[in-house]
Amino acid sequence: MKKTTVRKQRKVTIGLDLGGRRHTYCVLDGCGEVIEQGSMASDRGALVVMARKHSGSTVIMEAGMHSPWVSRYLQGLGMKVVVANPRKVRAIYQNERKSDRRDAQMLARIGRMDVKLLHPVVHGSEEAQQDMVSIKLRDTLVRIFDYLECFYNRRRRHSSLGHISPLDFLSRHFQSHPHQLT
16 A cells, blocks of 8 residues: 655745835745845736745735735735734844844744734724824824914014014014015
């Protein structure tokens, strides 16, 4: 009787350290061996190439500025994505020899061991993210308005304006420069 050995293809885990211009990645095979490391452009085209090359793999990344759109995009390409809470992953943020390459490798290794150690973050939808931006923008505008209307005293005399109020300064300025009103 002939023995056949079934070689089970193990899952690939990718640690992805996101950057503004370039993303650094580390690909681990099922045994935890590094099979590929490098960097790629931080655009959708580079992510598509990675997703095709390692389809169905798990991608681990830290939460940050780019993680919402990158995670949604990679999930749309059929990859499992885990977004780590960077404040909870002490092995990365307290590493004395910190680099993008080491961070990507550490993310892959921790994600391969136990995803719970990463304290995963779930990003909201793109619509929810846009709503949050609108809310923060409105809050900022209200704070500016409150500062201008409540804190900044337009009637108080300012030494930098020749000891006159800002309203008097503007009035005098436009009286002497009427062409600047139009």
